[in-house]
Structures are given as C-alpha cells and as structure tokens.
Amino acid sequence: MHFLNSLPIAVVLSLLPFAPLSKAQTNDNSTSNTFFQEFSTFLNDSGYTSFSSALAQANQTQSGQQLLSQLSEGNENFTLFAPTNQAFSSVPGNISGNQTLLSEYLSYHFIHGDLRNATAGGNSTGGGGDGAQLESAVFPNITIGRSLLNSSDLVQLEGNKSQVLAWTRNGPDGNVTILNQINNITVSNSSQWRNFFVAEVNVVFTPPGNVSTALTAVNDTQLLSFAQQVQVPLQDGSNGTAVALLGQARGFTLFAPDSQVFTSDVNATIQQLQNNQSAAISFFQNLYVNGSTIYSPTLTSLAVNASSGSSNQTIISAGGEPFTFSFNDTGLYVNNGNGSSVRIIRPDVLVENGVIHLIDNILFNTGSEPSAASSAFASASAAATETATDTQAIGVFPIPAPTPTSG
Ligand SMILES: *[C@@H]1O[C@H](CO)[C@@H](O)[C@H](O)[C@H]1NC(C)=O
Ligand SMILES: *[C@@H]1O[C@H](CO)[C@@H](O)[C@H](O)[C@H]1NC(C)=O
Ligand SMILES: *[C@@H]1O[C@H](CO)[C@@H](O)[C@H](O)[C@H]1NC(C)=O
Ligand SMILES: *[C@@H]1O[C@H](CO)[C@@H](O)[C@H](O)[C@H]1NC(C)=O
Ligand SMILES: *[C@@H]1O[C@H](CO)[C@@H](O)[C@H](O)[C@H]1NC(C)=O
Ligand SMILES: *[C@@H]1O[C@H](CO)[C@@H](O)[C@H](O)[C@H]1NC(C)=O
Ligand SMILES: *[C@@H]1O[C@H](CO)[C@@H](O)[C@H](O)[C@H]1NC(C)=O
Numbered sequence: 001m002h003f004l005n006s007l008p009i010a011v012v013l014s015l016l017p018f019a020p021l022s023k024a025q026t027n028d029n030s031t032s033n034t035f036f037q038e039f040s041t042f043l044n045d046s047g048y049t050s051f052s053s054a055l056a057q058a059n060q061t062q063s064g065q066q067l068l069s070q071l072s073e074g075n076e077n078f079t080l081f082a083p084t085n086q087a088f089s090s091v092p093g094n095i096s097g098n099q100t101l102l103s104e105y106l107s108y109h110f111i112h113g114d115l116r117n118a119t120a121g122g123n124s125t126g127g128g129g130d131g132a133q134l135e136s137a138v139f140p141n142i143t144i145g146r147s148l149l150n151s152s153d154l155v156q157l158e159g160n161k162s163q164v165l166a167w168t169r170n171g172p173d174g175n176v177t178i179l180n181q182i183n184n185i186t187v188s189n190s191s192q193w194r195n196f197f198v199a200e201v202n203v204v205f206t207p208p209g210n211v212s213t214a215l216t217a218v219n220d221t222q223l224l225s226f227a228q229q230v231q232v233p234l235q236d237g238s239n240g241t242a243v244a245l246l247g248q249a250r251g252f253t254l255f256a257p258d259s260q261v262f263t264s265d266v267n268a269t270i271q272q273l274q275n276n277q278s279a280a281i282s283f284f285q286n287l288y289v290n291g292s293t294i295y296s297p298t299l300t301s302l303a304v305n306a307s308s309g310s311s312n313q314t315i316i317s318a319g320g321e322p323f324t325f326s327f328n329d330t331g332l333y334v335n336n337g338n339g340s341s342v343r344i345i346r347p348d349v350l351v352e353n354g355v356i357h358l359i360d361n362i363l364f365n366t367g368s369e370p371s372a373a374s375s376a377f378a379s380a381s382a383a384a385t386e387t388a389t390d391t392q393a394i395g396v397f398p399i400p401a402p403t404p405t406s407g
C-alpha cells in the first residue's frame, strides 16, 4: 500500500481495476436500498424506531434518497445524533407532515467524520458526563461539525457548503450542550455501527433560521432594531435595511453587540450616527465579514497565530477594516481597529447563511477601505469555490498551547 502514496492520483486510479465503475455501482439504488434496510434494522434494534420510520418517509422524496445514497457509499465516517422516540413525538406537524422538510431535518443529524473522543475510555457514558464519548471542546471553546444538510431551502452558505452543528462541554467534566437549540439537549448513550458513530439525543434538531430569527432567539432585539433602521445599498443597487443586506449574503460573520451593550450612552452615539448615513453604513459594515462564515475555532486559531507572531492573524470586514483576535483565561476577544478589544460572550450563533458571534461591548469603527473590502470578498469567493468537504471537526483541533495575551 505504501508505494501508492507516492504516486499521482491518476496513476493510482488506473491501478485500481474498475474504480470508476465501482463508484457508479455504490451510487445505484439497489446498493442504497440494501444499505437502508440494514441501517433500519440497526436503528430499530437500538430502539430508534421513530427515526427509522422518519427515514422511510424521507425515502419517498428525492432529497431523502440523495441522503441515503450518500450514506450508503461507505467511503467516509459519519457521526449520527440519533433522536429518541420521545424526541420525535414533539416534532411539529408542519415538519413531520412534509416529507421533503422532514428529510432535510434528518440530514442535519448526520455529521461528516468520526467525532468520537479517542481518548475517552470505555464505550459507556460516564467519566466526563453524558456524551463523554463525543469529541467536544470545553466552553468557551466550541466544536463545529459539518452536517449533511445542504438543501438550498434551508442553507445558503458560501460555496454551497452544508450547514454545521455546534456543541460544547460546560466544564471539563460537564455535559455536552448542542448550541442554537431551544432547550438544552443531552447527549447520552453512544454506539458504533459500521462507519457510523452514534450518539443519542433527546431532541430533534432544528436547522438554523435567518438573521432576524437568530438575533431574536438570542434576545438581541436592540441590534436587530438598529439593523432594521440603517439604510444601506443592496446588491441590486437599491437601498434597503442592513438586515436585508445580510440576508442576501452567501456567507457572513457578524460580531453583534449583545442586548446589554445598548445603554443610553451607546444609544446616544448610535443616534448621532443615524444622522450621518455614510458613517452609519461604515459602522455596520465594520461589524461583519462578507462572503465568509468563520466559526469560533478558526477565530481562536487566528488569536493563536497573533500570540505566536505567525502569519494569518486577521480577517477583513465588509468595510475593509481588519478584525484582530486575542485570548486569555476569560475568553476570546475581537478588535476592529478602533478602541479596545471586546469579548465574545456567545460564539457560533448559527444562521442559514452565516454565523453571529455576540460581543459584550460596542465595536465602533466608521473607517472605510472599499478596495480592501472588495479584495477580501473576492478571495473569500475564490476560496468558497474550492470546496473541500470538511471530514473532521472544523478548526485547528487540538489547538497548540498558546502564549496568553491580555484581553
Ligand atoms: C426507498 O424508496 C425507493 C423508491 O421509492 C424504493 O424502491 C425502496 O424500496 C425504498 N426503500 C426502502 C428500504 O423502503
Ligand atoms: C434511483 O434513485 C434516484 C434518486 O436518488 C431516482 O431519481 C431514480 O429514478 C431511481 N432509479 C431507479 C431505477 O429506481
Ligand atoms: C473511519 O474511522 C476509522 C476509525 O476511527 C479510521 O480507522 C478510518 O481511517 C476512518 N475512515 C475514513 C475514510 O476516514
Ligand atoms: C415542504 O417543505 C419544502 C422544503 O422546505 C417546501 O419547499 C414545500 O413548500 C413544503 N410543502 C408544503 C406543502 O408545505
Ligand atoms: C476526551 O476525553 C478525555 C477524557 O475524558 C478528556 O480529558 C478530553 O478533554 C476529551 N477531549 C475531547 C476533544 O473531547
Ligand atoms: C449531566 O446531565 C445529567 C442528565 O441530564 C445530569 O443528571 C447531570 O447533573 C449533568 N451534569 C452536569 C455536570 O451538568
Ligand atoms: C440550560 O443549561 C444552562 C446551564 O448549563 C442553564 O442555566 C439553563 O437554565 C438551562 N436551560 C434549560 C431550558 O434547561
């Protein structure tokens, strides 16, 4: 096998008899149906009978058949969050009654990669709390997995990437919490079936919604109300709200001042801004990155690069100003070039077309560098087209030991 590693891919393929044919065979419906029957047997034997019936419903639709076909290929590992029967009993009728939507929801429970914690002992739960078997960072660090949900009905990320799921552990011995879901979710009994690592959850996950839904869910109605008022040029040249502008993005990363930030002083400053439209636009543009959805593990690695003096330390806002990052024991900090660093208090609030990180203070930069902004957007677009599928948790993980900086 070793000598194959040093040969060009085309040579390797030509050495493997029938490689293209076997690829075609694995995609045909009989392989997919055989897989599905065996997978259903595993699910039923494990007590996930509602999940199994939901997959049978999904199999009536094109998106469900695509999901089953992808799962049946057998050439990569998956992590499955399997909801209990009780979890399925509380799925709203508009979802359970719509087979296409149901299959899209189901696809959000399959994550690329075997995200089992290789160093967690045994194969029962315990030691690190429920879900100890699942690879998970400790809050404020987050683990991000790329799911199989990629229907354009529900996801509009850059490069047609599929949606991610975010989770964390609430202490070194704490339980795993899946973020962005309405109730706290417990992750429990884990098992293995072929190339699937299966972790049980007590809720059927809801895929992320739009930016207004996300800001409302985290109670940031103040920023939402500002973004609904500020008028900005939209992609088609018309004027619209900043919320509409974010809604048009294919990928964005917004640093959103949390509701508590909007004191009367901050409100007065923002009020002044609103009398000067170009300053208000720049202020808003310097709160987000256009065209790139950047999750907190990547922000943490930028902070690590900054502390070690390595290259790749910044990302560029839609206004063309750099964001820089640092961290210490109290968490991860961001600065957009004017004033002090602010702390990210709630990372990875997922949106159908991007991500929001809530910050604990105002970032106030009304500078504007349009050429830097458009070159950052162009390189983001170029990077997005080179879609490499994430087959492991996203981010440098585990992250090398840092030299702490002051926040
Ligand atoms: C899935 O759907 C296809 C097409 O309708 C059907 O032929 C197949 O039997 C179904 N598979 C299972 C396991 O129900
Ligand atoms: C195989 O499944 C695809 C959907 O994945 C469907 O469009 C096609 O008609 C099926 N073919 C047969 C022969 O059932
Ligand atoms: C799947 O996971 C197993 C065990 O973790 C590993 O040995 C194997 O290389 C993985 N396969 C792929 C395609 O990543
Ligand atoms: C079912 O869900 C799909 C995907 O979200 C949607 O396009 C379709 O309109 C829904 N159908 C009904 C009848 O609501
Ligand atoms: C894996 O499990 C070990 C032992 O419980 C724990 O110390 C470590 O933090 C876990 N790592 C991850 C990435 O979950
Ligand atoms: C973990 O979850 C279990 C079951 O929900 C609960 O009994 C336990 O107190 C939780 N542990 C921590 C540290 O939150
Ligand atoms: C979720 O967990 C957090 C702490 O881990 C707790 O403060 C909160 O009350 C829980 N929420 C629900 C709805 O159980």
Ligand SMILES: *[C@@H]1O[C@H](CO)[C@@H](O)[C@H](O)[C@H]1NC(C)=O
Residues within 6 Å of the ligand: 123, 191, 192
């Ligand atoms: C866990 O242990 C049981 C019983 O010892 C075994 O059947 C099963 O294959 C193990 N699972 C994993 C993932 O190691």
Ligand SMILES: *[C@@H]1O[C@H](CO)[C@@H](O)[C@H](O)[C@H]1NC(C)=O
Residues within 6 Å of the ligand: 219, 259, 260
């Ligand atoms: C939402 O924020 C307001 C203050 O802006 C606060 O009074 C309220 O308690 C918060 N609600 C939740 C659920 O955090």
Ligand SMILES: *[C@@H]1O[C@H](CO)[C@@H](O)[C@H](O)[C@H]1NC(C)=O
Residues within 6 Å of the ligand: 237, 238, 239, 277
């Ligand atoms: C957008 O708003 C600006 C400032 O109010 C105005 O100058 C411009 O004409 C507007 N553009 C359109 C297309 O309405």
Ligand SMILES: *[C@@H]1O[C@H](CO)[C@@H](O)[C@H](O)[C@H]1NC(C)=O
Residues within 6 Å of the ligand: 222, 225, 226, 262, 263, 264, 267
């Ligand atoms: C600041 O403005 C927001 C939105 O305009 C409002 O909801 C909030 O109550 C204001 N805060 C104070 C302290 O006046």
Ligand SMILES: *[C@@H]1O[C@H](CO)[C@@H](O)[C@H](O)[C@H]1NC(C)=O
Residues within 6 Å of the ligand: 137, 138, 139, 140, 141, 300, 399, 400, 401, 402
């Ligand atoms: C989060 O990650 C950073 C960078 O690797 C690390 O220094 C820090 O200790 C981690 N925090 C926790 C709570 O694990």
